[in-house]
Amino acid sequence: MLLPYFRQMKKWVTITLHFVVWTLLLLSNVRDFYEIHSEYFDKSIIASGLSKGWYAFLFNLAYMMDFLVAFYGTYLYVGPFLFLKKKYLRAVINLFLVLAVMVVTRYAIEFHFLIPYLKYDNYFGNPFQPTYYIENCIGYTYRYCLFGLLVYFLVTSNRLEKEKRETEKEKIQAELSFLKSQINPHFLFNTINDIYALAYKKDDKTPYALLKLASMLRYMLKEGALESVLVKSELSYLRDYIELQEIGSKGKLYLQFTVIGDTTNQYIAPLLLIPFVENIFKHGIVNDPDYPATFKIEIEQSLLKLHCRNQIKQKEKDYTSGIGLSNVQRRLELLYPNKHSFKVNNHANTFSCFLQMQLNA
Numbered sequence: 001m002l003l004p005y006f007r008q009m010k011k012w013v014t015i016t017l018h019f020v021v022w023t024l025l026l027l028s029n030v031r032d033f034y035e036i037h038s039e040y041f042d043k044s045i046i047a048s049g050l051s052k053g054w055y056a057f058l059f060n061l062a063y064m065m066d067f068l069v070a071f072y073g074t075y076l077y078v079g080p081f082l083f084l085k086k087k088y089l090r091a092v093i094n095l096f097l098v099l100a101v102m103v104v105t106r107y108a109i110e111f112h113f114l115i116p117y118l119k120y121d122n123y124f125g126n127p128f129q130p131t132y133y134i135e136n137c138i139g140y141t142y143r144y145c146l147f148g149l150l151v152y153f154l155v156t157s158n159r160l161e162k163e164k165r166e167t168e169k170e171k172i173q174a175e176l177s178f179l180k181s182q183i184n185p186h187f188l189f190n191t192i193n194d195i196y197a198l199a200y201k202k203d204d205k206t207p208y209a210l211l212k213l214a215s216m217l218r219y220m221l222k223e224g225a226l227e228s229v230l231v232k233s234e235l236s237y238l239r240d241y242i243e244l245q246e247i248g249s250k251g252k253l254y255l256q257f258t259v260i261g262d263t264t265n266q267y268i269a270p271l272l273l274i275p276f277v278e279n280i281f282k283h284g285i286v287n288d289p290d291y292p293a294t295f296k297i298e299i300e301q302s303l304l305k306l307h308c309r310n311q312i313k314q315k316e317k318d319y320t321s322g323i324g325l326s327n328v329q330r331r332l333e334l335l336y337p338n339k340h341s342f343k344v345n346n347h348a349n350t351f352s353c354f355l356q357m358q359l360n361a
Helices: 003-033 039-048 052-077 079-084 088-118 130-181 185-200 206-221 231-248 274-283 324-335
Strands: 255-260 293-300 303-312 340-346 350-358
Touching: 003 052, 039 052, 039 088, 052 079, 052 088, 052 130, 079 088, 079 130, 088 130, 185 206, 185 231, 206 231, 231 255, 231 274, 231 293, 274 293, 274 303, 274 324, 274 350, 324 340, 324 350
Parallel strands: 255 293
Antiparallel strands: 293 303, 303 350, 340 350
């Protein structure tokens, strides 16, 4: 609701800025007028019957109209075709039209205002020469044409760069939302089936499993929509996940989950670590007490180090296309550019990966 208000306010700020700049330029020209020592000017002022201050103001205001035509003509009718639409022929045609209007405007100023009212003849009574007059008009105001093009180029470049950044940001947000939406569907279906089996057997663990699942879903829907969450909240989510997997494995789960360091005041992107644990259960052996899978996190100030290792399933290997770790890698590139390192080692029987990243402040 406030967006139209801010747009309107921005519009008036721009108009005010233009007004202030041109007013300052006019006052500067009026001041410079007092430094001109010309006998012809003095006679014209006396003949007009105006004070020197009013004469200087009206004289410079008249010529300011020509400057405005030159500036805004090129800004509004040449710049867009030259820099934005890339229609160069149209830009050249519009430039000639602006110059023609500028010449006509100056002619009207000089012969219908300066001479009859301010008693000032810029050509001192010499015969009117059209070719010289046109050349003189262009030579006198061309800098304002160039200034109009320069201002349009700078304003447009800044606007396009801002729009590009906003578009890129929206694209990244959309991609992140898509990546997060891919997390956990396989696990959720399996967990629901496991809880159904517990309920069918009237197992006492059914309410506990439902609470864990509800806690995870709440985290996914609430914290998962945030830009960052506490590391301890993310780790609590991982523990709930592992406990539900333990229920599904009927107590035959061997995974060493270790956390070292202070997690109370550290923040991380939500749902960033879960694919590492999911990958262990999807592709690893977690029911061998002699070779348990490991998931270890160390936190030193704002540096997080994660190390995972597990044996690889051979007979029951999951050959379905996975998105877990490729998902993580892409999210790391988007959220932590130049602030992380990610390595994967995939040997014949063992899989391991290592992540090191700077946490959010």
